[in-house]
Amino acid sequence: MEQFAKDLAAFIEERKEKTWEISDDVWGYAESRFTEFKSSKEEADYMESLGFKVTRGIGGEETAFMAEFGSGKPVIGILGEYDSLSGLSQEADVPEHKPIVPGGDGHGCGHNLLGMASVAATVGLKDYMEKNGTPGTIRYYGCPAEENAGGKAFLVREGCFDGVDICVTWHPGTTNSVSRGSSLANFRIFYTFHGLSSHAAGAPHLGRSALDAVELMDVSVNYLREHMIDEARIHYAIMNSGGTAPNVVQSEAQVLYAIRAPKVTDVIELAERVNNCARGAALMTGTTVDIRHVAAYSNVIPNDVIGDVIEKHLNEFVPLDLTEEDMAYAKKFTEVITPLDKAALENQAKALAGKNWKAMLDKYPVLNFVLDGRMLKGGGSTDVGDVSWVVPTNQFGTSTLAAGTPGHSWQVVAQGKGPVAHKAMLAAAKVMACTAYEFLTTPKLVEEATAEWKERLGGESYPNPLPKDMKPEIW
Ligand SMILES: [Zn+2]
Structure with a gap:
């Protein structure tokens, strides 16, 4: 591992308790689209207290903000989210469906981790840049309402990403893998x-x-x-x-x-x-x-130049350092998935390990290795797509969840403050900080990523899909 990666990882480790504390707080607030008032405030206040220049309410979205450090080119953006899902209130750590507030909201997509890992990456990078006098600009984008409202499309329409050279983001999930395809x-x-x-x-x-x-x-x-x-x-x-x-x-x-x-x-x-x-x-x-x-x-415009840099660092920070207790914690959750989810997991394991698939699942209640993103089937949608039309962007995932955990479920909420989630979010923060650092300091990489992005767009420009007069709204 290169020295900068070791140093960035050390800076992120130093502040891990605070990272976990805010992520857990955001989990508790469980605020859904465009109502993330406490969640965005806590993240923004934290970054402001560390010396970032924070601009709140960007793009006409009250709960969006941008935290910036440094000056001049290049400008590297790290994207975060913090919205919850309705109807998914759930107690932490228990492998049975137990809402805290019946019908209430819960972090069924792990965005409490998503936002704070991206904050931790940006903060770690600032620590490093200050110590080493690294030039360039880094930005954290606090992006509201990913679920059901596509908050980033408004931010793109309002020009919040103008002048940004590269964006990186991640998503919590069941695999450590780099996104290699598009989205719907x-x-x-x-x-x-x-x-x-x-x-x-x-x-x-x-x-x-x-x-x-x-x-x-x-x-x-x-x-x-x-x-x-x-x-x-x-x-x-x-x-x-x-x-x-x-x-x-x-x-x-x-x-x-x-x-x-x-x-x-x-x-x-x-x-x-x-x-x-x-x-x-x-x-x-x-x-x-x-x-x-x-x-x-909008659909995602993938970028393999960024993806390859992410993958290099993902291989440095995965496998996660999981203990026997962490594995036992995850195992509780693999035991409560539906028969259909179980069959899907077994099929995935067979594709990966052939006849050794049973042994693999026993050894890995968390898929604690880097999986080739090309093996994974997409099908969802994300407003990261809108950003990727105007800035070369790529994303990845880490295994914050037990293998087979279905998306947007109470099981995701239950694991959102657990030991695996905490460790996997730090790994994600390290990967993002290292990737952002490489683009910050290597102009050739920015040029290559931009050239690939232009080629994939094939002369098309962002077909802003929002009706002209449409404003972000709480519905
Ligand atoms: Zn999500």
């Missing part, structure tokens, strides 16, 4: 139908049912599936069915759609076809429809 672009759109209420038996001819419109829209979209590209995904949730009385014609009903495809330009086209399904349903039922687009995520 994704729109979230509310369709609200307005009809006329009436007595469902006495005067049905005077009613116009908004619920009928939602149902017809959903049916028509399910027919649409046959005529869209294979990789597209559409899912919906009925947010308001119009009431609980079958003998009242429902005058208002609402459905929320997620529309995904490999490229944001595909989603723009597909969303218009879904809009037409809504308009058709309104016409059929004599209702009207309001179409409200609330979030847009």
Whole structure:
């Protein structure tokens, strides 16, 4: 390991207690999209107290902030998140579903770790730069509302990443691996139908049912599936069915759609076809429809130049130094996954270890080795995609969770303050600090990453998917 990597790791270790404390606090606040007031404040206050220049409320988002150190080129950004998920309140460390607040929010995607590891990386890097007089600028971006609202798309639209040369980020998960592929672009759109209420038996001819419109829209979209590209995904949730009385014609009903495809330009086209399904349903039922687009995520433009530097350092800080107790902790959670998740994990183990897969899983209740990111299947969406259209960006994951833990689940919340999570987040911080340092001090690497980024874009520019007048909102 090179000297700078050893030194950066030592700086991050020095402040690990504080890193864990704030991450645990953010876990406890469990604030969802655009309400991360305490979480962002605690991170921003911490960085300000250490001498960072902190700008709060960037890009029109009250809970976004940027913490900067240094001056001049290059400018290296490290991205963090801190939003929770609704309905996933859960006690820490217990391998059974036990909400703290029934129906409350919880960190089901590990963003308490995500944000603070990125803070720790930026702080460690500053410590190093100050000691060694390293030139250049580093920035931590506190990015709200990754879940369901695509907070970074607004920050990109408002120019918050202008002039940034390289961005690095990570995500907690079940593997130590570098992202080598893209993600799905994704729109979230509310369709609200307005009809006329009436007595469902006495005067049905005077009613116009908004619920009928939602149902017809959903049916028509399910027919649409046959005529869209294979990789597209559409899912919906009925947010308001119009009431609980079958003998009242429902005058208002609402459905929320997620529309995904490999490229944001595909989603723009597909969303218009879904809009037409809504308009058709309104016409059929004599209702009207309001179409409200609330979030847009662009697909990720991956970058292997950055990915290779990340991978080099990931191999330096993985395997994590896990004790017998840490492994026993993780094992509790591998025992409570659903049979389907278990089968998926076993398939993954078979692909990795062949006939030795059982021994591998026994030895590794945490997948404590670096896995080739090309072996992993994607399918999700992230607003890191929007940043990657305007700045060469790459990300990776570390194993903060027991193998097989399903995403967005109470099991993720339960493990969010555990020993594996704590160790894996520090490893992530070290990898990000080392990667950022290499780009900070090696102009050739920045040039190469930029050249790859331009080639992948193939002359396209950011197709800002947000409607012009759309503002970040709490919904
Ligand atoms: Zn996430």
